[in-house]
Structure formats: structure tokens, C-alpha cells
Amino acid sequence: ENGRKYFPEPPGTILLGHMLHITSTTHLLDYCTKFLAIGDTIMLRFGPEICPIRKGILTKDYNLIEFILNNRKLIQKSENYTFLRKWLGNGLLISDGDYWKRHRKILTPAFHFEILKKFVEVFESAGDVLIQKLHEYDESTSVDLDTLITLYTLDVICETAMGTKISAQSGHNNAYVESVRNMCKTVTERAFSLLKIFDKLYWLTRDYYKQQKALKILHGFTLKVINSRKNRRVKNDEKRTAFLDLLLKFSEKEDVLSVSELREEVDTFMFEGHDTTASGICFALYCLADHPEVQEKVFQEQKEIFGDRKNPVTTYSDLQQMKYLECVLKETLRLYPSVPVIGRYTTEEIHFDGYVIPKNTNIAIFIYGLHRNPDYFPEPEMFKPERFENFNNAIPFSHIPFSAGFRNCIGQKFAMLEMKSVISKIVRQFEIKPTTPRHEVQLSPETVLKSINGVKVTLKERN
Numbered sequence: 001e002n003g004r005k006y007f008p009e010p011p012g013t014i015l016l017g018h019m020l021h022i023t024s025t026t027h028l029l030d031y032c033t034k035f036l037a038i039g040d041t042i043m044l045r046f047g048p049e050i051c052p053i054r055k056g057i058l059t060k061d062y063n064l065i066e067f068i069l070n071n072r073k074l075i076q077k078s079e080n081y082t083f084l085r086k087w088l089g090n091g092l093l094i095s096d097g098d099y100w101k102r103h104r105k106i107l108t109p110a111f112h113f114e115i116l117k118k119f120v121e122v123f124e125s126a127g128d129v130l131i132q133k134l135h136e137y138d139e140s141t142s143v144d145l146d147t148l149i150t151l152y153t154l155d156v157i158c159e160t161a162m163g164t165k166i167s168a169q170s171g172h173n174n175a176y177v178e179s180v181r182n183m184c185k186t187v188t189e190r191a192f193s194l195l196k197i198f199d200k201l202y203w204l205t206r207d208y209y210k211q212q213k214a215l216k217i218l219h220g221f222t223l224k225v226i227n228s229r230k231n232r233r234v235k236n237d238e239k240r241t242a243f244l245d246l247l248l249k250f251s252e253k254e255d256v257l258s259v260s261e262l263r264e265e266v267d268t269f270m271f272e273g274h275d276t277t278a279s280g281i282c283f284a285l286y287c288l289a290d291h292p293e294v295q296e297k298v299f300q301e302q303k304e305i306f307g308d309r310k311n312p313v314t315t316y317s318d319l320q321q322m323k324y325l326e327c328v329l330k331e332t333l334r335l336y337p338s339v340p341v342i343g344r345y346t347t348e349e350i351h352f353d354g355y356v357i358p359k360n361t362n363i364a365i366f367i368y369g370l371h372r373n374p375d376y377f378p379e380p381e382m383f384k385p386e387r388f389e390n391f392n393n394a395i396p397f398s399h400i401p402f403s404a405g406f407r408n409c410i411g412q413k414f415a416m417l418e419m420k421s422v423i424s425k426i427v428r429q430f431e432i433k434p435t436t437p438r439h440e441v442q443l444s445p446e447t448v449l450k451s452i453n454g455v456k457v458t459l460k461e462r463n
């Protein structure tokens, strides 16, 4: 067409394009991989022109990904993020333009390491509750980590984001916990349904009512916390260091956030900050179970830091010293990136390497596929944390579990500290082993990468 070059399109059906292939999340990773057999970047079509989410490109190409993530014109998120909007409003994850820029600037100081240092106590005390739970299992019963770990990360994010203990691990605040789960689930299901993406059809489904109910509980909870902390806040109260308190403090100065803006940012942390870390922790423990030699090295590192103390009070600087564990986490997030696909939307025509990406195109960056490219990671299916002991910094965009560029994850350091805190605690107390017969995870990219049959291991108390 006029010599304009577009990315190739894999075979699909005339009317529905590639939509039919992508109706189940469990096969999504396989389909993406299969589609990308014809090239590292391809065009996909989701249904006929009347469909709300129509066309897109899917890429695992290093250079294109670097180009996109470093491009100031490409910070708008793709259309499927709009399903999160009812919950997260214009929170940092989905806002764009000057509004995003302004909010990113306001929120960045809240993730300063001086603040994160203080959160280590929260990670540790929630971790102690988890350890108590884990002691209820022994070698004969497998533990499904998914539920237990998710309740742990919920406890952590609620206390750090809102300064409020919900004791999810002890079975309190079930309505809130359940609403978070329901919301995450229905949002994902919507993005992959041919019918539910239409608002008017969605109103007729049970999911819609489930969502409305969950939203009422979620928003109600956050607003209640904001209002009570706003009224009760004591000036210069050192103890109040939750994200919310910092934002309230900032709001008193020139950068005013309204109550609803505060609500949206806090809810965004609630969403982005618990499922992602839970996924990372579960898969890391699963990999450690499969690789006793790696686990032994992690354990030895703990001994070097703490001697024989099994339950030491762990500080920020202790966590900083866990260099090998950090490699384990990087390797886990390479093979199992918590956010396997991220999306962008073109607001103008983009030219890259002789190709045209039309205006109004959704771009899906396939992090999962990028991370398994043998050019950057020889024997890509193998779990080898040592790769990161001398990672080639010349190819920074080959490993981007936290994305990269302007819109990278604001919670990256927080997440690494939390994961290190809880995993080191578990490794000091237990030997992690595969179940018999060995549990095989079934990956499903539900916005966050999950295993639909759980993540099961067995635990043996160390002497």
C-alpha cells in the first residue's frame, strides 16, 4: 500500500481476526508465542471494525521495545486498561499526559529509601504471621502457596499504603479481601471476552453486579480510611509513614490532591502492589523447591548474614546484603514476569525501522517472550540465577519485569525488599521441596501472571 510497510499478520479468520484464539487466558501465552513464530513483531486484529478493541501489534522485539519505552509520545496505556478505570480512576497506572506527569512527580518521594526502610518492620511482622501459618503444614501435606501468600501481601500493602491493619491472614475483613479478588478476576475476564467488552452487554451479566458490589466495598473502605486519617492526623507525627499519610502531608503544600484523587492513587497501590509481589514470591519459592543447589546457596547467604539465628530481627541493611537472593528474584521474574504483557496506545502515526504503526493502535509488549529470547539468555528455559551475577548491562531492555523508561514501576524497590524479606524468612525456617508427584504449574496471564492450579510445594522444618 503506497510502499508503506506494516508488520506481518498471522493467519486469522476474516470476520473476527485473531479474537477467537484469545478467548481463554490459559492459552494466551502459547498463542502469543505461536503468533510470534512469523516475526518478533506482528499485527493482530480483534474482531470487526465495530469492536471496541480492534487492532493491535504484539512485540517481543528488543529494539522496538526500547524505542517504545523511551518515547515520550508513547506513554498512553492501551484500551484494555480502561476496564480497571472504575476501580482505579485516574490513578498512576492508567492516567496519561500532564496529569500523569504531575502525579508521578508528587508520588515519587513517597518511595524514597528512607520511607522504604521504615516499611521493613511491616514486612517482617506480617511475615511472622505467615511463618506461623506455614508451621501448620508438614512434609506429608503440600502447601498451596497462592492463597497464603496473597493474604500476606494484602496485609503488607494495606498497612504500608493506608497505615491500616486488616489482618487478612487471620481471616478478618473478609468482605474487603474478597472484593479485591473479585475485582481482579472480573476485570481480566472482561478483557478476554468477545461480549463483555461491550458496556451495554456487560450490564446484562452477573459479573457486572459482582463488580458493582465489590467497587462499593473497595471505594467505601479506602474513603473511610482517608477521612479518618485526614481528621485525626497529628502534625509532624513521625510514626505515621504510610503512603497515604505522606500524600496527605504533600497535599498540604502546593501539590494538592483532592480526596478522590487520593482514593485513586491509594487504590492503585492496592491493586498494583499485592498481586504482583504475591506472584513473584510464589514462583520464586516454586523454583527454589525445584533447584536444591540454588536453595542451598540462598540458605548459606542467610547464614553468612545472621549466623545460626533462625528468626533474627531483619533490617533494611540486612536485606541489602542478600545479593544472591536478589539474583534468584531476578531470574524468577525473568521466567515468570508478574506482569507478562504491558500495553500502549498510539495517539499519532509512529515510524520505526521502516515500518508504520498507525494512529490509534494498541501495542502489546510481550515481556514474557522477550525474557525467553536465547540471544540474550542462553538456554532460556533453564533457571540459572547466576546469569545475573554478571548481567550484560549493554542490553538493559532484555530484562524488564518492572518495565523501563518513564513509566516504569514506581514500586520496584518496595517489591524487591518485600520479596526478599519474606523469602529469606521462609528459607531460614524451612527446606522447600517439590510435592510428590511434582506439581506442575499451569500459567495463566490474568493481568498478573498466575498459576490456575495453584503453586504447591512441601515444607520441611529445618533443625
Ligand code: HEM
Pocket (backbone or CB within 6 Å): 077, 092, 093, 094, 104, 268, 269, 272, 273, 274, 276, 277, 280, 333, 337, 338, 339, 342, 343, 400, 401, 402, 403, 406, 407, 408, 409, 410, 411, 412, 414, 415
Ligand atoms: C514483583 C512486583 C511488581 C512487578 C513485577 C511490577 C511490575 C510493574 C510493571 C511492569 C509496570 C508497568 C505497567 C504498565 O506499563 O502498564 C508497573 C507499574 C506500576 N507499579 Fe508495579 N510491579 C510490582 C510491584 C509494585 C508495588 C509493590 C507497587 C506499589 C506499592 C507498584 C506500583 C506500581 C504503579 C503505581 C505503577 C504505575 C507507574 C506509572 O505508570 O507511573 N508495583 N509495575
